[in-house]
Amino acid sequence: SSSSSSSSSSTRDARPRSSSSSISSSSLDVASEITRICDGSAARERAARKASSASSSASFRTLGRAAATWVNAELKHVASAHGGAAKIVARDVAYGVFEALTRGERYRGFAPNAYVCTTVVSVVGAAKDVDGARDVIGWMERNSEENVEVAPTTYTYTSYIQALDKVGRWEDAFEVLERMRRRGVARSAHTYSALVRAGANGGKLGARAAIELIPSMKSDLIEPDLAIASALICAFGVLGSEENARAMLRAIESSGRGVDAKLYTDYITAMCRCGNYDEAKEVFGRVSPRTTFTCTAVMKAYAEAMEWTLAEALFEEMCINGPKPNDQTHTAILHAYEKSLEWERAVRLLNQLSSRGQAKEIHHNIVLSVLGKCSQWQRAEILFKDMRELYNIRPSRVTYSTLISAYGRSGKTELARKVFLQMLAKRIEPDDYTFVGLMLGPATAGNFRECAKIASEMKDYGVKPTVHTYNTLIQAADIAGNYDKAVELYDELLREGIEPNNTTRELVVAVANRGASFYDRQQKTAAVASYAAGLVGVMGMALGRW
DSSP: OHHHHHHHHHHHHHSOOOHHHHTTTOOOOHHHHHHHHHHHHHHHHHHHHHHOOOOOOSSSOBOOHHHHHHHHHHHHHHHHSSGGGHHHHHHHHHHHHHHHHHHSSTTTTOBOOHHHHHHHHHHHHHTTOHHHHHHHHHHHHHHTTTOGGGSOOHHHHHHHHHHHHHTTOHHHHHHHHHHHHHTTOOOOHHHHHHHHHHHHTTHHHHHHHHHTTHHHHHHTTOOOOHHHHHHHHHHHHHHTOHHHHHHHHHHHHHHTSOOOHHHHHHHHHHHHHTTOHHHHHHHHHTOSSOOHHHHHHHHHHHHHTTOHHHHHHHHHHHHHHSSOOOHHHHHHHHHHHHHTTOHHHHHHHHHHHHHTTOOOHHHHHHHHHHHHHTTOHHHHHHHHHHHHHTSOOOOOHHHHHHHHHHHHHTTOHHHHHHHHHHHHHTTOOOOHHHHHHHHHHHHHTTOHHHHHHHHHHGGGGTOOOOHHHHHHHHHHHHHTTOHHHHHHHHHHHHHTTOOOOHHHHHHHHHHHHHHHHHHHHHTOOHHHHHHHHHHHHHHHHHGGGO
């Protein structure tokens, strides 16, 4: 019992928590709920032990199956009974129960077993509290030698992987796989589907790591199920590997196992990422029944293909006949309007969503973006004000950065800088997107020197240049006619190990063509003409990276 108590104590000291402040919107008294569940579990366990003649030689005892099952049911009930605050309330209660049962005197001898701990990991992970999930698993590992009933299981580690995925920490999720191997914990199909999904959500590096798990699956004798196939299709889509995604879908369809809406949704999304919008639409046409998720996925295809009329028609049909649109659907249709620069339609839909209390921050941000792209900076300014004053939406870093970009696109550099300073005053840290927004004004004017100055300013805030930063600098150099500098920037991007994107491709091809034409028109010396030819060659070879 002393080992259990001391381990928990170090956890509490490292992570002080205050439940009451995080659930002010809920009528639930978290402290009372924690006590109720702990008292109930202890009472049930005492009764079970009294009725049984079995004894335990463990240095500390855990809840038995019946009591543990009751605790899990209560925790799940808390999660389902509190509406929008459910995840936060459930996290506070679940972690509070874990702490109370591992803390000391009152519940000595009633430590949570692996079944309860796994539920706690799952609940706090759903609330994106990966620190809480890590602490629970750490306690389990430290005490498992004294009592195997608290040893982390396949389900425990898989729940932790899913928690890490929710916060974008795919590298840490892959480290959990190594942890499982070291401890001799079996890996399941569910474990691998969670890992592949985490990798696919981590960009190209994560997607490559996900694909490289295939040999590990084979060595663990894991047969790919629908969940794994769906996650792999997602990873292939991130990598632009259209043929592999298609082969995976055909293999599942021909296996006779049946295909669910999730797999088709991932496949439609993968085709969108690969630029094959026609196939995305074709697959959607043969999916039955249609779900909100498949409809939303193909709406994204329409958006990328600049077919906002098809996206709008589908959205209207969903509103009338179903399936019912959700927040993601609203995001997709607004994105379709944004891509096609249909700012008036975007504003109209946002107003409708706002009147029904359905507009979220991301919806306002998308409309801010399309207003900025259409030089409607004054309307963007009003929308930003309405977010705070009418709808009580606290602007995030994304919101501030989007408004900065709106000003920048219209050449309102002073207003962009003013919003940047307001953002800092609110103690909101800028990111690369923020600085790109500051660069847009001078970049459009071909003021490369000012753009370079802003890029240098990023270092003062600990922000590293990204592909978006380099794209804007290359654009500024191109507009300024400084083609040598554009080539230097592209070389620097590659040396830094930054992956070029489609925008980079369009920029470097344009720079190559304009640069060669410029040198030709100026009738430079043979040496310079040779350099111009090299410029075209360098940019041409760059295409091999896509």
